[in-house]
Amino acid sequence: MDTLTQLKEAQNKGWAHVAPLETFTPPPAARLLKHAGVSAGQRVLDVACGTGVVAITAARAGARISAVDLTPELLERARESARLANLEIDWHEGDVEQLPFEDRTFDVVLSQYGHMFAPRPDVAVSEMLRVLKPGGTIAFSTWPPELFVGRTFILIARYAPPPPPGAAPPPLWGDPNVVRDRLGKAVKDIVFDRDRMLVPALSAPHYRTTFERTAGPVIKLVETLSASDPARLSEFRREFDALVAGYFSDNLVRQDYLLTRAIKI
Ligand SMILES: C[S@@+](CC[C@H](N)C(=O)[O-])C[C@H]1O[C@@H](n2cnc3c(N)ncnc32)[C@H](O)[C@@H]1O
Numbered sequence: 001m002d003t004l005t006q007l008k009e010a011q012n013k014g015w016a017h018v019a020p021l022e023t024f025t026p027p028p029a030a031r032l033l034k035h036a037g038v039s040a041g042q043r044v045l046d047v048a049c050g051t052g053v054v055a056i057t058a059a060r061a062g063a064r065i066s067a068v069d070l071t072p073e074l075l076e077r078a079r080e081s082a083r084l085a086n087l088e089i090d091w092h093e094g095d096v097e098q099l100p101f102e103d104r105t106f107d108v109v110l111s112q113y114g115h116m117f118a119p120r121p122d123v124a125v126s127e128m129l130r131v132l133k134p135g136g137t138i139a140f141s142t143w144p145p146e147l148f149v150g151r152t153f154i155l156i157a158r159y160a161p162p163p164p165p166g167a168a169p170p171p172l173w174g175d176p177n178v179v180r181d182r183l184g185k186a187v188k189d190i191v192f193d194r195d196r197m198l199v200p201a202l203s204a205p206h207y208r209t210t211f212e213r214t215a216g217p218v219i220k221l222v223e224t225l226s227a228s229d230p231a232r233l234s235e236f237r238r239e240f241d242a243l244v245a246g247y248f249s250d251n252l253v254r255q256d257y258l259l260t261r262a263i264k265i
Contacts, residue, residue, distance in 0.1 A: 003164030004119050008070060008095065014216025015050070016073040021214055022051045022081075025112065028141055028197050028257065029053040032112050035193060035259045036139035038063050042107040047096050047128060047140075048114025052078030052089065058110070059087040066090040066106070068099060069114075097123040101131045108132075111140040113257070116174075119167035121182050129186050132264045138187065139261040144174030147256045148247040153217070155243060159236045160221050174258045187262035197255040204244035207253050208237060 032054060038044055040062030046055040049067035051074050059065045059082070067089055069075055075091050082089045094100045096111075096118040109132045118124035128138055143149035150171035157169065172178045176192050183190060201207035212222050225233035247254045 004166060007119055007164050007167055014219055015071045016216075017219060018214050018216065019051050019074060019077045020210070022053055022077075024197055024199050025050075025053045026057065028195065029057045029112055031195050032110060032139060032141050032259060033058055033061060035191075035261050036108055036110055036137050037261075038108055038110075043105065044108045044110065045099075045101070045106045045131060046114075047099070047109060047111040048117065049078060049091075050074045050114065052081055052091070054110055054112045055089050055091075056082055056085055056087060059089055060085065063108070066092065066101065068092040068094045068096070070095055097127060099127045099131050103130050104133045105131050106133065106136060108137045108139065110138075113141055113143065115140060116142045116170040119163070121168050121173065125182050126186075129264055134264055136264050137261060138183070138264060139259070140173075141257050141259050142173040142179075143171050144256070144258050145169075145171035147174070148243070148253070149255050149257070150174050151243055152211075152240065155236075155239055156217050156221055159225065159232065160217065176258065176260075179258075179260050183260075183262050186265060188265055190260065190262040193259040193261075194256060195259060197257060199253040199255060200251055201244075201248065201253050202251060204241040204248055205237075207244050207248070208240050211240075 038058050038061055042063045044058050044063040044065050046067040049055050049069045052067055055065045055067040072093055075093055079091055092100050096115045097120060109128045115124045132138055153171050212218050
């Protein structure tokens with residue numbers, strides 16, 4: 001198995017615990033749909049759909065939805081969630097870097113904090129554009145490297161083993177210049193916007209504890225350091241809490257994100 005495939009297998013296991021975060025992600029999902037201009041009757045793909053908050057919101061708006069994710073446990077939860085709302089969605093287990101759809105199938109391709117985790121951005125973006133019709137909209141929400149969530153990824157990377165060669169850091173997808181470059185000449189009319197996801201918490205350690213139990217990359221890091229180097233784990237936790245403190249007020253953690261929209265030529 002090559003190193004990127006191993007990375008995806010590890011990610012697949014890690015993301016299995018992220019479902020509780022769906023409590024906070026429905027408002028950003030509605031925001032992304034508005035940014036993308038999703039309307040009834042459109043064929044829409046939700047890439048790296050997780051528990052399906054974007055897919056379900058779009059289906060409620062009358063769009064015809066397909067959704068794909070690497071992690072079967074999250075798709076299970078997504079199916080249950082769609083049944084609850086009595087919605088028909090075409091769910092697929094699959095990889096952003098190899099989408100299981102024909103060329104030019106969708107009017108809109110979306111991803112909320114999802115495709116940014118594929119290790120090869122050029123492959124992910126070319127797949128998302130391949131399945132989009134000419135004149136269709138690609139739109140996504142991503143975490144900028146200089147803001148809270150991006151900074152947590154950079155902190156985690158300092159404590160974790162180096163990623164395999166060829167794997168790009170996810171928060172680069174939150175830099176408009178990088179996004180412009182990656183979308184390249186295949187699109188026109190790029191529009192950026194920003195918004196904020198608010199996460200309730202009682203303190204920085206409360207927030208961190210939730211994060212340690214849900215976010216794939218952190219679960220692994222904490223497991224490894226608690227066995228091999230508890231002092232380093234304490235140092236990581238101290239640094240993490242200090243980072244949270246800068247974005248924490250009124251029992252809320254501010255998580256600002258970048259929204260991107262573009263039209264396929
Ligand atoms: C932070 S979660 C976001 C989930 C969902 N879009 C939401 O807004 O709740 C990241 C998701 O990306 C998925 N993922 C990571 N790498 C992927 C890949 N290469 N192909 C498909 N899904 C992937 C994970 O399984 C996980 O569901």
